[in-house]
Amino acid sequence: MLVHGTLIHAPVFGALEIVENALITVDEGGSISNVESVVNDARLETARDAGTLIELGSQQYLLPGLVDLHVHAPQWPQLGKALDLPLTEWLQRCTFPLEARYRDLAFARRSYESLVANLLANGTTTAAYFGSIHVEATKLLADIAYSKGQRAVIGKVAMDNADQCPDFYRDQTTSAGLDGTRELIEYIGGTGGDLLHPAVTPRFIPACTDGMLAGLAAIADEYGCHVQTHCSESDWEHRYVIDRHGIADTQSLDRFGLLTDKTILAHSVFVDDDDITTISGQGSGIAHCPLSNLYLSHAVFPARKVLDRGVKAGLGTDIAGGASPSILHNCQMAVSASRAFEDGVDATLAATERGTPGSRIDFREAFWMATSGGADALGLKVGRFAEGYAFDAIVIDTGIDDSELCTWDDLDTLDDVLQKIVYNAGRQNITDVWVQGRRVSG
Numbered sequence: 001m002l003v004h005g006t007l008i009h010a011p012v013f014g015a016l017e018i019v020e021n022a023l024i025t026v027d028e029g030g031s032i033s034n035v036e037s038v039v040n041d042a043r044l045e046t047a048r049d050a051g052t053l054i055e056l057g058s059q060q061y062l063l064p065g066l067v068d069l070h071v072h073a074p075q076w077p078q079l080g081k082a083l084d085l086p087l088t089e090w091l092q093r094c095t096f097p098l099e100a101r102y103r104d105l106a107f108a109r110r111s112y113e114s115l116v117a118n119l120l121a122n123g124t125t126t127a128a129y130f131g132s133i134h135v136e137a138t139k140l141l142a143d144i145a146y147s148k149g150q151r152a153v154i155g156k157v158a159m160d161n162a163d164q165c166p167d168f169y170r171d172q173t174t175s176a177g178l179d180g181t182r183e184l185i186e187y188i189g190g191t192g193g194d195l196l197h198p199a200v201t202p203r204f205i206p207a208c209t210d211g212m213l214a215g216l217a218a219i220a221d222e223y224g225c226h227v228q229t230h231c232s233e234s235d236w237e238h239r240y241v242i243d244r245h246g247i248a249d250t251q252s253l254d255r256f257g258l259l260t261d262k263t264i265l266a267h268s269v270f271v272d273d274d275d276i277t278t279i280s281g282q283g284s285g286i287a288h289c290p291l292s293n294l295y296l297s298h299a300v301f302p303a304r305k306v307l308d309r310g311v312k313a314g315l316g317t318d319i320a321g322g323a324s325p326s327i328l329h330n331c332q333m334a335v336s337a338s339r340a341f342e343d344g345v346d347a348t349l350a351a352t353e354r355g356t357p358g359s360r361i362d363f364r365e366a367f368w369m370a371t372s373g374g375a376d377a378l379g380l381k382v383g384r385f386a387e388g389y390a391f392d393a394i395v396i397d398t399g400i401d402d403s404e405l406c407t408w409d410d411l412d413t414l415d416d417v418l419q420k421i422v423y424n425a426g427r428q429n430i431t432d433v434w435v436q437g438r439r440v441s442g
Protein backbone atom coordinates (compact mmCIF):
# COMPACT_ATOMS: atom_id res chain seq x y z
CA MET A 1 0.00 0.00 0.00
CA LEU A 2 1.17 3.51 -0.81
CA VAL A 3 -0.03 6.61 1.03
CA HIS A 4 0.52 10.02 -0.59
CA GLY A 5 -0.11 13.42 0.98
CA THR A 6 1.10 15.88 3.58
CA LEU A 7 2.30 14.34 6.83
CA ILE A 8 2.96 16.05 10.14
CA HIS A 9 4.74 14.26 12.97
CA ALA A 10 7.07 14.94 15.89
CA PRO A 11 9.75 12.25 15.76
CA VAL A 12 12.06 14.24 18.05
CA PHE A 13 10.99 16.08 21.19
CA GLY A 14 10.30 19.75 20.65
CA ALA A 15 10.29 19.86 16.85
CA LEU A 16 7.78 19.09 14.14
CA GLU A 17 8.66 17.45 10.86
CA ILE A 18 6.31 18.29 8.02
CA VAL A 19 6.62 16.54 4.68
CA GLU A 20 4.59 17.68 1.70
CA ASN A 21 4.00 15.19 -1.10
CA ALA A 22 5.11 12.44 1.25
CA LEU A 23 4.96 8.92 -0.14
CA ILE A 24 4.81 6.22 2.52
CA THR A 25 5.27 2.62 1.50
CA VAL A 26 3.50 0.17 3.81
CA ASP A 27 4.42 -3.50 3.53
CA GLU A 28 2.01 -6.41 3.73
CA GLY A 29 2.61 -6.73 7.46
CA GLY A 30 1.45 -3.16 8.02
CA SER A 31 4.90 -1.72 8.72
CA ILE A 32 6.44 1.31 7.04
CA SER A 33 9.20 0.33 4.64
CA ASN A 34 9.96 3.75 3.20
CA VAL A 35 9.13 7.44 3.59
CA GLU A 36 10.08 9.94 0.90
CA SER A 37 8.79 13.07 -0.81
CA VAL A 38 7.81 12.70 -4.47
CA VAL A 39 6.00 14.66 -7.18
CA ASN A 40 4.76 13.13 -10.44
CA ASP A 41 6.24 9.75 -9.57
CA ALA A 42 5.34 6.87 -11.90
CA ARG A 43 4.61 4.64 -8.90
CA LEU A 44 1.62 6.80 -8.03
CA GLU A 45 -0.05 6.08 -11.36
CA THR A 46 0.71 2.37 -11.14
CA ALA A 47 -0.62 2.09 -7.59
CA ARG A 48 -3.65 4.19 -8.47
CA ASP A 49 -4.50 1.79 -11.30
CA ALA A 50 -3.95 -1.19 -8.99
CA GLY A 51 -6.17 0.28 -6.27
CA THR A 52 -3.35 0.27 -3.72
CA LEU A 53 -2.87 4.04 -3.49
CA ILE A 54 -4.38 6.15 -0.73
CA GLU A 55 -4.30 9.78 -1.80
CA LEU A 56 -4.96 12.53 0.69
CA GLY A 57 -6.81 15.62 -0.46
CA SER A 58 -5.40 19.15 -0.22
CA GLN A 59 -7.20 19.76 3.09
CA GLN A 60 -6.22 16.41 4.60
CA TYR A 61 -3.21 15.77 6.85
CA LEU A 62 -1.66 12.48 7.88
CA LEU A 63 -0.71 12.28 11.57
CA PRO A 64 0.60 9.39 13.64
CA GLY A 65 -2.10 7.53 15.54
CA LEU A 66 -2.63 8.89 19.04
CA VAL A 67 -1.40 7.03 22.13
CA ASP A 68 -3.48 7.08 25.32
CA LEU A 69 -1.29 5.90 28.19
CA HIS A 70 -4.00 5.72 30.84
CA VAL A 71 -7.58 4.48 30.47
CA HIS A 72 -9.81 2.79 33.05
CA ALA A 73 -11.87 0.73 30.63
CA PRO A 74 -14.67 -0.17 33.08
CA GLN A 75 -15.24 3.49 33.94
CA TRP A 76 -16.44 4.30 30.42
CA PRO A 77 -20.14 4.60 31.42
CA GLN A 78 -19.08 7.15 34.05
CA LEU A 79 -17.46 9.54 31.56
CA GLY A 80 -18.54 13.08 32.40
CA LYS A 81 -20.12 12.23 35.76
CA ALA A 82 -19.32 12.64 39.45
CA LEU A 83 -16.32 14.91 39.04
CA ASP A 84 -17.52 17.19 41.83
CA LEU A 85 -16.32 14.58 44.38
CA PRO A 86 -12.84 14.25 45.92
CA LEU A 87 -10.81 11.21 44.83
CA THR A 88 -11.58 8.94 47.78
CA GLU A 89 -15.33 9.57 47.62
CA TRP A 90 -15.28 9.33 43.84
CA LEU A 91 -13.75 5.88 44.16
CA GLN A 92 -15.88 4.53 47.01
CA ARG A 93 -19.27 5.96 46.03
CA CYS A 94 -19.18 5.84 42.24
CA THR A 95 -16.24 4.04 40.72
CA PHE A 96 -15.93 0.82 42.72
CA PRO A 97 -19.70 0.05 42.47
CA LEU A 98 -19.53 0.59 38.70
CA GLU A 99 -16.39 -1.52 38.24
CA ALA A 100 -17.98 -4.30 40.31
CA ARG A 101 -20.68 -4.66 37.64
CA TYR A 102 -18.16 -6.18 35.23
CA ARG A 103 -18.68 -9.59 36.77
CA ASP A 104 -21.62 -9.51 34.33
CA LEU A 105 -20.10 -10.25 30.93
CA ALA A 106 -23.10 -8.94 29.01
CA PHE A 107 -22.65 -5.58 30.72
CA ALA A 108 -18.91 -5.72 30.07
CA ARG A 109 -19.45 -6.40 26.38
CA ARG A 110 -21.89 -3.52 25.97
CA SER A 111 -19.48 -1.11 27.65
CA TYR A 112 -16.23 -2.29 26.07
CA GLU A 113 -17.60 -2.44 22.52
CA SER A 114 -18.67 1.18 22.89
CA LEU A 115 -15.39 2.27 24.50
CA VAL A 116 -13.01 0.77 21.95
CA ALA A 117 -15.06 2.03 18.99
CA ASN A 118 -15.19 5.49 20.53
CA LEU A 119 -11.46 5.69 21.20
CA LEU A 120 -10.64 4.54 17.67
CA ALA A 121 -13.00 7.16 16.24
CA ASN A 122 -11.10 9.74 18.30
CA GLY A 123 -7.85 8.61 16.70
CA THR A 124 -6.50 6.59 19.62
CA THR A 125 -4.68 3.77 17.90
CA THR A 126 -2.88 2.59 21.05
CA ALA A 127 -4.43 2.51 24.52
CA ALA A 128 -3.10 1.34 27.88
CA TYR A 129 -6.11 -0.10 29.70
CA PHE A 130 -6.73 -0.87 33.34
CA GLY A 131 -9.46 -3.51 33.37
CA SER A 132 -11.59 -4.42 36.38
CA ILE A 133 -10.63 -7.08 38.95
CA HIS A 134 -12.47 -9.66 36.82
CA VAL A 135 -10.32 -11.93 34.68
CA GLU A 136 -13.10 -12.95 32.28
CA ALA A 137 -14.29 -9.40 31.63
CA THR A 138 -10.71 -8.28 31.04
CA LYS A 139 -10.17 -11.14 28.59
CA LEU A 140 -13.28 -9.85 26.83
CA LEU A 141 -11.75 -6.36 26.67
CA ALA A 142 -8.69 -7.90 25.05
CA ASP A 143 -10.86 -9.80 22.56
CA ILE A 144 -12.77 -6.65 21.63
CA ALA A 145 -9.65 -4.51 21.21
CA TYR A 146 -8.11 -7.24 19.06
CA SER A 147 -11.18 -7.75 16.88
CA LYS A 148 -11.57 -4.01 16.30
CA GLY A 149 -7.86 -3.75 15.51
CA GLN A 150 -6.72 -1.47 18.30
CA ARG A 151 -3.21 -1.76 19.72
CA ALA A 152 -3.48 -2.11 23.49
CA VAL A 153 -1.68 -2.75 26.74
CA ILE A 154 -4.16 -4.43 29.08
CA GLY A 155 -4.11 -5.48 32.72
CA LYS A 156 -6.48 -7.00 35.23
CA VAL A 157 -6.51 -4.50 38.03
CA ALA A 158 -5.14 -5.92 41.31
CA MET A 159 -6.48 -4.66 44.66
CA ASP A 160 -6.61 -6.78 47.79
CA ASN A 161 -6.24 -4.33 50.69
CA ALA A 162 -9.34 -4.74 52.85
CA ASP A 163 -8.58 -1.46 54.63
CA GLN A 164 -9.07 0.54 51.43
CA CYS A 165 -11.20 -1.62 49.13
CA PRO A 166 -14.82 -2.58 49.79
CA ASP A 167 -15.85 -6.20 50.35
CA PHE A 168 -17.92 -6.17 47.18
CA TYR A 169 -15.01 -5.11 45.00
CA ARG A 170 -11.57 -6.47 45.73
CA ASP A 171 -9.43 -9.53 45.16
CA GLN A 172 -10.59 -11.68 48.05
CA THR A 173 -7.06 -12.95 48.66
CA THR A 174 -3.61 -11.91 47.52
CA SER A 175 -3.11 -15.19 45.73
CA ALA A 176 -6.41 -14.76 43.87
CA GLY A 177 -5.19 -11.41 42.55
CA LEU A 178 -1.82 -12.85 41.55
CA ASP A 179 -3.34 -15.93 39.92
CA GLY A 180 -5.79 -13.79 37.97
CA THR A 181 -2.98 -11.53 36.80
CA ARG A 182 -1.01 -14.53 35.60
CA GLU A 183 -4.05 -16.02 33.83
CA LEU A 184 -4.66 -12.79 31.90
CA ILE A 185 -0.99 -12.43 30.93
CA GLU A 186 -0.97 -15.94 29.51
CA TYR A 187 -4.29 -15.39 27.70
CA ILE A 188 -3.08 -12.21 26.01
CA GLY A 189 0.30 -13.72 25.25
CA GLY A 190 -1.45 -16.57 23.47
CA THR A 191 -4.04 -14.62 21.51
CA GLY A 192 -2.97 -11.03 21.14
CA GLY A 193 -0.41 -11.26 18.34
CA ASP A 194 1.53 -8.05 17.81
CA LEU A 195 -1.37 -5.84 18.83
CA LEU A 196 -1.90 -6.75 22.48
CA HIS A 197 0.49 -6.60 25.41
CA PRO A 198 -0.30 -7.71 28.97
CA ALA A 199 0.44 -5.55 31.99
CA VAL A 200 0.78 -6.16 35.69
CA THR A 201 -1.65 -3.59 37.13
CA PRO A 202 -1.61 -2.80 40.84
CA ARG A 203 -4.37 -0.18 41.10
CA PHE A 204 -2.28 1.98 43.41
CA ILE A 205 -0.41 1.37 46.63
CA PRO A 206 -3.37 2.15 48.91
CA ALA A 207 -5.45 -0.60 47.25
CA CYS A 208 -2.76 -3.28 47.53
CA THR A 209 -1.14 -5.16 50.39
CA ASP A 210 2.64 -5.35 50.47
CA GLY A 211 2.31 -9.02 49.57
CA MET A 212 0.39 -8.12 46.42
CA LEU A 213 2.93 -5.48 45.38
CA ALA A 214 5.84 -7.89 45.86
CA GLY A 215 4.01 -10.71 44.08
CA LEU A 216 3.13 -8.52 41.09
CA ALA A 217 6.73 -7.33 40.78
CA ALA A 218 7.84 -10.97 40.64
CA ILE A 219 5.30 -11.71 37.91
CA ALA A 220 6.38 -8.65 35.89
CA ASP A 221 9.96 -9.85 36.15
CA GLU A 222 9.07 -13.42 35.22
CA TYR A 223 7.11 -12.45 32.08
CA GLY A 224 9.01 -9.28 31.20
CA CYS A 225 5.66 -7.57 30.74
CA HIS A 226 4.50 -4.00 31.20
CA VAL A 227 3.61 -2.55 34.60
CA GLN A 228 1.01 0.19 35.05
CA THR A 229 -0.13 1.87 38.23
CA HIS A 230 -0.90 5.27 39.74
CA CYS A 231 1.83 7.32 41.35
CA SER A 232 1.55 10.39 43.59
CA GLU A 233 -1.78 11.40 42.10
CA SER A 234 -3.32 13.55 44.82
CA ASP A 235 -2.52 15.05 48.21
CA TRP A 236 -4.42 12.25 49.94
CA GLU A 237 -2.89 9.40 47.95
CA HIS A 238 0.65 10.81 48.10
CA ARG A 239 0.37 11.31 51.88
CA TYR A 240 -1.18 7.86 52.42
CA VAL A 241 1.91 6.12 50.99
CA ILE A 242 4.31 8.26 53.03
CA ASP A 243 2.34 7.43 56.18
CA ARG A 244 2.25 3.70 55.42
CA HIS A 245 5.72 3.11 53.99
CA GLY A 246 7.67 6.11 55.25
CA ILE A 247 8.64 7.04 51.69
CA ALA A 248 6.81 8.47 48.68
CA ASP A 249 5.12 6.46 45.95
CA THR A 250 8.00 6.47 43.49
CA GLN A 251 10.54 5.23 46.05
CA SER A 252 8.14 2.63 47.41
CA LEU A 253 7.26 1.26 43.97
CA ASP A 254 10.97 1.11 43.20
CA ARG A 255 11.69 -0.75 46.44
CA PHE A 256 9.12 -3.38 45.47
CA GLY A 257 10.72 -3.75 42.03
CA LEU A 258 7.80 -2.26 40.17
CA LEU A 259 9.76 0.44 38.34
CA THR A 260 11.15 -1.00 35.12
CA ASP A 261 11.70 0.30 31.60
CA LYS A 262 8.20 -1.06 30.81
CA THR A 263 6.43 0.75 33.66
CA ILE A 264 3.86 3.49 33.13
CA LEU A 265 3.15 5.69 36.14
CA ALA A 266 -0.12 7.56 35.88
CA HIS A 267 -0.12 11.18 37.04
CA SER A 268 3.04 11.59 39.16
CA VAL A 269 1.85 15.10 39.99
CA PHE A 270 3.63 15.24 43.35
CA VAL A 271 7.02 13.83 42.31
CA ASP A 272 10.07 15.66 43.66
CA ASP A 273 13.56 15.90 42.18
CA ASP A 274 14.67 12.62 43.76
CA ASP A 275 11.58 10.86 42.40
CA ILE A 276 12.28 12.20 38.91
CA THR A 277 15.85 10.92 39.17
CA THR A 278 14.59 7.48 40.20
CA ILE A 279 11.98 7.30 37.43
CA SER A 280 14.52 8.44 34.85
CA GLY A 281 17.15 6.02 36.14
CA GLN A 282 14.82 3.04 35.84
CA GLY A 283 13.66 4.09 32.37
CA SER A 284 10.04 4.20 33.48
CA GLY A 285 7.44 6.40 31.80
CA ILE A 286 4.79 8.81 33.02
CA ALA A 287 1.20 9.13 31.80
CA HIS A 288 0.35 12.82 32.14
CA CYS A 289 -3.42 13.22 32.47
CA PRO A 290 -3.97 16.99 32.54
CA LEU A 291 -7.75 17.07 32.46
CA SER A 292 -8.13 14.50 35.23
CA ASN A 293 -5.53 16.25 37.37
CA LEU A 294 -7.54 19.46 37.48
CA TYR A 295 -10.42 17.59 39.11
CA LEU A 296 -8.87 14.82 41.20
CA SER A 297 -5.28 15.93 41.87
CA HIS A 298 -5.90 19.62 42.64
CA ALA A 299 -2.45 20.44 41.31
CA VAL A 300 -0.63 20.63 37.98
CA PHE A 301 1.92 18.08 36.81
CA PRO A 302 5.39 19.67 36.35
CA ALA A 303 5.55 18.73 32.68
CA ARG A 304 8.32 21.14 31.71
CA LYS A 305 10.64 19.96 34.48
CA VAL A 306 10.01 16.27 33.84
CA LEU A 307 10.40 16.54 30.07
CA ASP A 308 13.58 18.63 30.35
CA ARG A 309 15.07 15.89 32.52
CA GLY A 310 14.49 13.41 29.69
CA VAL A 311 11.88 11.26 31.43
CA LYS A 312 9.72 9.27 29.03
CA ALA A 313 6.25 10.79 29.12
CA GLY A 314 3.02 10.72 27.15
CA LEU A 315 -0.59 11.69 27.65
CA GLY A 316 -3.56 9.90 29.16
CA THR A 317 -7.28 10.60 29.23
CA ASP A 318 -7.66 8.80 32.58
CA ILE A 319 -11.20 7.89 31.57
CA ALA A 320 -13.27 8.58 33.61
CA GLY A 321 -11.26 10.83 35.95
CA GLY A 322 -10.90 12.92 32.80
CA ALA A 323 -14.18 13.72 31.14
CA SER A 324 -12.99 13.54 27.53
CA PRO A 325 -11.98 10.46 25.49
CA SER A 326 -9.88 12.64 23.17
CA ILE A 327 -6.10 12.73 23.37
CA LEU A 328 -6.12 15.86 21.19
CA HIS A 329 -8.28 17.51 23.83
CA ASN A 330 -5.74 16.43 26.43
CA CYS A 331 -2.95 17.94 24.31
CA GLN A 332 -4.74 21.24 24.54
CA MET A 333 -5.26 20.78 28.29
CA ALA A 334 -1.59 19.92 28.83
CA VAL A 335 -0.59 23.22 27.24
CA SER A 336 -3.26 25.18 29.13
CA ALA A 337 -2.40 23.61 32.50
CA SER A 338 1.29 24.33 32.01
CA ARG A 339 0.47 27.96 31.24
CA ALA A 340 -1.54 28.24 34.45
CA PHE A 341 1.40 26.66 36.30
CA GLU A 342 3.77 29.22 34.80
CA ASP A 343 1.58 32.30 35.26
CA GLY A 344 -0.19 31.32 38.49
CA VAL A 345 -3.89 31.59 39.14
CA ASP A 346 -4.45 33.99 42.05
CA ALA A 347 -4.92 37.51 40.68
CA THR A 348 -4.64 39.06 44.17
CA LEU A 349 -0.93 38.23 44.14
CA ALA A 350 1.63 40.31 42.25
CA ALA A 351 2.47 38.85 38.85
CA THR A 352 6.02 38.16 39.99
CA GLU A 353 4.79 36.06 42.92
CA ARG A 354 1.89 34.35 41.22
CA GLY A 355 3.36 31.51 39.22
CA THR A 356 6.37 29.29 38.53
CA PRO A 357 8.45 30.76 35.69
CA GLY A 358 9.64 28.41 32.98
CA SER A 359 6.84 25.86 33.41
CA ARG A 360 5.08 26.07 30.06
CA ILE A 361 5.06 23.53 27.29
CA ASP A 362 3.82 24.31 23.79
CA PHE A 363 1.53 22.49 21.35
CA ARG A 364 4.46 20.84 19.57
CA GLU A 365 5.68 19.31 22.81
CA ALA A 366 2.17 18.21 23.78
CA PHE A 367 1.72 16.65 20.34
CA TRP A 368 5.04 14.83 20.75
CA MET A 369 3.75 13.44 24.06
CA ALA A 370 0.52 12.33 22.35
CA THR A 371 2.43 10.38 19.70
CA SER A 372 6.15 9.63 19.92
CA GLY A 373 6.40 10.24 23.66
CA GLY A 374 3.60 7.84 24.52
CA ALA A 375 4.90 5.24 22.09
CA ASP A 376 8.43 5.45 23.47
CA ALA A 377 7.13 5.16 27.03
CA LEU A 378 5.48 1.87 26.05
CA GLY A 379 8.50 0.74 24.04
CA LEU A 380 6.37 0.30 20.91
CA LYS A 381 7.53 1.16 17.39
CA VAL A 382 4.64 3.47 16.60
CA GLY A 383 4.00 7.20 16.96
CA ARG A 384 6.12 8.45 14.06
CA PHE A 385 6.51 7.83 10.34
CA ALA A 386 9.80 6.04 9.88
CA GLU A 387 11.12 2.86 8.35
CA GLY A 388 10.45 -0.15 10.55
CA TYR A 389 7.62 1.53 12.46
CA ALA A 390 4.05 0.24 12.27
CA PHE A 391 1.71 2.24 10.08
CA ASP A 392 -0.58 3.51 12.84
CA ALA A 393 -2.01 6.72 11.45
CA ILE A 394 -4.96 9.06 11.28
CA VAL A 395 -6.19 11.52 8.69
CA ILE A 396 -7.36 14.93 9.85
CA ASP A 397 -9.65 16.63 7.34
CA THR A 398 -9.83 20.40 7.76
CA GLY A 399 -12.47 20.71 5.07
CA ILE A 400 -15.32 19.11 6.99
CA ASP A 401 -18.55 21.12 7.12
CA ASP A 402 -19.97 21.70 10.55
CA SER A 403 -16.54 21.76 12.18
CA GLU A 404 -14.70 24.37 14.23
CA LEU A 405 -11.43 23.48 12.52
CA CYS A 406 -10.98 26.12 9.80
CA THR A 407 -7.72 26.67 7.98
CA TRP A 408 -6.78 29.37 5.47
CA ASP A 409 -4.33 28.57 2.70
CA ASP A 410 -3.17 32.17 2.40
CA LEU A 411 -2.82 32.75 6.15
CA ASP A 412 -1.80 29.49 7.82
CA THR A 413 1.56 27.76 7.72
CA LEU A 414 1.55 23.99 8.19
CA ASP A 415 2.84 24.64 11.71
CA ASP A 416 -0.30 26.73 12.26
CA VAL A 417 -2.43 23.93 10.84
CA LEU A 418 -1.16 21.49 13.46
CA GLN A 419 -1.74 24.03 16.22
CA LYS A 420 -5.31 24.45 14.99
CA ILE A 421 -5.73 20.68 14.88
CA VAL A 422 -4.60 20.43 18.51
CA TYR A 423 -7.00 23.16 19.59
CA ASN A 424 -10.02 22.66 17.39
CA ALA A 425 -10.20 19.25 15.73
CA GLY A 426 -13.18 17.13 16.73
CA ARG A 427 -13.79 13.48 16.00
CA GLN A 428 -15.70 14.46 12.84
CA ASN A 429 -12.38 15.72 11.43
CA ILE A 430 -10.75 12.29 11.91
CA THR A 431 -11.80 10.64 8.67
CA ASP A 432 -9.50 7.60 8.58
CA VAL A 433 -7.73 5.53 11.22
CA TRP A 434 -5.22 2.75 10.56
CA VAL A 435 -3.49 0.37 12.95
CA GLN A 436 -0.69 -1.83 11.61
CA GLY A 437 -1.74 -0.87 8.09
CA ARG A 438 -5.35 -1.97 8.61
CA ARG A 439 -8.14 0.57 8.34
CA VAL A 440 -9.99 0.32 11.64
CA SER A 441 -12.23 3.40 11.76
CA GLY A 442 -13.50 6.18 9.56
Ligand SMILES: [Zn+2]
Pocket residue numbers: 070072230266318321
Ligand atom coordinates in the same frame (compact mmCIF):
# COMPACT_ATOMS: atom_id res chain seq x y z
ZN1 LIG B 1 -6.35 6.46 36.80
